[in-house]
Amino acid sequence: MKILVLNGSPKEKSDTMILTNAFLSGIKKTGEHEITVIDVINKKIAPCRGCFGCWKVCDGHCVIKDDQNDILDLYQNADLLIWSFPLYCYGMPSHIKAVLDRTIPLVQKKMEIVDGRTQHVARVDFSKIHSVVISGCGFPNWDHNFEALDRQCDLCFGNLTKIFVPETPLLNVPEAQIVAVPKARAFEKAGEVYAKNFSLSAEEIKELESPMISKEEYLKNINA
Numbered sequence: 001m002k003i004l005v006l007n008g009s010p011k012e013k014s015d016t017m018i019l020t021n022a023f024l025s026g027i028k029k030t031g032e033h034e035i036t037v038i039d040v041i042n043k044k045i046a047p048c049r050g051c052f053g054c055w056k057v058c059d060g061h062c063v064i065k066d067d068q069n070d071i072l073d074l075y076q077n078a079d080l081l082i083w084s085f086p087l088y089c090y091g092m093p094s095h096i097k098a099v100l101d102r103t104i105p106l107v108q109k110k111m112e113i114v115d116g117r118t119q120h121v122a123r124v125d126f127s128k129i130h131s132v133v134i135s136g137c138g139f140p141n142w143d144h145n146f147e148a149l150d151r152q153c154d155l156c157f158g159n160l161t162k163i164f165v166p167e168t169p170l171l172n173v174p175e176a177q178i179v180a181v182p183k184a185r186a187f188e189k190a191g192e193v194y195a196k197n198f199s200l201s202a203e204e205i206k207e208l209e210s211p212m213i214s215k216e217e218y219l220k221n222i223n224a
Helices: 017-029 053-057 069-074 094-101 147-156 166-174 174-195 202-209 215-223
Strands: 002-007 034-039 080-086 109-115 117-122 130-136 160-165
Touching: 002 017, 002 069, 017 034, 017 080, 017 130, 017 160, 017 166, 017 174, 034 202, 069 094, 130 147, 147 160, 160 174, 160 202, 166 174, 174 202
Parallel strands: 002 034, 002 080, 080 130, 130 160
Antiparallel strands: 109 117
């Protein structure tokens, strides 16, 4: 597979990337894959201007000359896209959201109705691209935190697997390795399973998304 990983964490020691790297380790067990990891925070990616210049040129690139066009080339040729980022204000961090905003060159101005939904006609064959979104947050629970991101991902990505994990700051705490290491191992196992059929069962995803410690214990430690 050609795999493009978009790391949306602004930190060098990313909680979420610990899980993503474990997932990639599992994938690597299934064969030789071409993996490209982009640390988005280190790239020059301007916000979308809404100028629609890409629809005038129609070459699959943005008219803004920065690092985004290299990402677009990798994006449309990938077999698997992995979006990895922490939850910011119940959504994506702004720098990786800019990457998503500027994928507009990959669709046309022309619209069509598909399954009752009006959308732009794709310029590339998105049916061949699989997507995994791995997002972590510092809250102790999934409910009332990931709902907005969950809906956005459903609308933006196809062939999608979503894994939203609470309590991810524990992954970088030495004293919490007793629970962090098993979580990373579960992601490694999941990567190996995913690579075989591009999917995970609801039960497997539920395990990956489960808190590492109780809400009460987590809040006690955070508030201390």
